[in-house]
Amino acid sequence: MTPYGSVFYFGLLLYLAIPVLVASWFEVKPRRYILAATLVIVVVQFGLGPLGLAIAPLRDIGKVVGFAVGQWAVAALFLRLRRAGPNRAVFYSAVLVALLPLALEKFMPRGTSHLVAFMGISYLTFRALDVVFAVQDGLVKELPAAEYFSFLLFFPAISAGPIDRYRRFRTDYRKPRSRDELLSDLDQATDRIFRGLLYSFVIAPLINFYWLTPSLHRYGLPGVASYMYAYSLHLFFDFAGYSAFAIGVGYLFGIRMPENFNQPFLAKNITDFWNRWHISLSSFLRDHVYGRFVLAATKRRWFKDRQLASYLGSVLAFGLMGVWHGTAARYLAYGLYHALLIVGYGMLTRPERGPRKPLPLLAARVVTFHLVCFGFLIFSGRLF
């Protein structure tokens, strides 16, 4: 069943939220219940067909449960080994094993990848990796199973994020909320859920019906340009709407997940854009891929030019982001395109080139918007 796609789904999750709200009123954090509610939704979501009618084979539930148990085993084993002190070989092995199901899903020959694939596997993999990184850094010293599964499978974000961080999640999960916090959470939840309704069920379908679908059949430069704008705006409202639902429902359960979008089309340069678009993904890649690479390069002095480490780190992070979306050529091209933009912008604004007069704000926004939209045009697959 598609999350946030039917009245049945919304009804189910709102009923599941009631006991949490009642418990919160008495300042109790129903941790076990949060896990139970998550498992109920996992079974319903993966056990029912798209409209909630037909029953899908049990295999789908099996894949999710198998994935989660496997990731937990990797993390728990790694934690035991980590207690003996950091060991780079063990760390890399843990990362590789945690990545294995996703890699199988991405690179297995056509027709067999459904053996491991389920909706949301790429998001769950990144959340599982976040735990491995936190263990390696010595910031996580215990891994209670219930808490781990609540984090990994937390149902509002299971299929498309936001990609929460384990240590951040743990703080919310453990701490009971006061009545004041409950009321403010309810406020936030209402705000997000109504924004989600507006974005996902009003604006995105309108764009789709009146603009995106008609422009599919228009050719030539004006036709493709029109499609590019329509696709970019539709993608934003659809995805930001979904994130708003996820964050809103998270608030009902007392889990304040990170924001995923912050007016991305008002970005004044490409770096600014990535601080505003799919923030939970870009910050994950910034901290765990770019950051780790540049840190290692700086500490061990791999490059004479420190800026070079930063450029290579960006190529690595954005290349990975491309593949994370899929292995089709257009996704890799999308990642490399953004790497190119980031590196180009970095070169243009290098401090040693002296202060330069920036573009007027409006012009900077218009240029950034168009560069970004062209990226989405690559992403859409209309070009190749």
Add this chain to the structure above:
Amino acid sequence: MSTADRVVATIEDVTGEPAVRSNRDLDLFEHQVLDSLRTIELLVALTEHFGTDIALSEIERELWATPNKIIAFMEQRVGV
């Protein structure tokens, strides 16, 4: 030299921005004094300067947003 003074000196050293001395509540990311690369360079510099290990995943932008916040972070780590 107090921890606070040493932290501020390190920030100025890494970023080349003298304003961090006079305004310790300057939003470093907002004013592009720190970006992803400089944050990591600052982490390495502070690690070397104070001889303490700081893990990358410990620093969130919120936690290192101003000189004062970085001072508080380091004071908690190595004392005043």
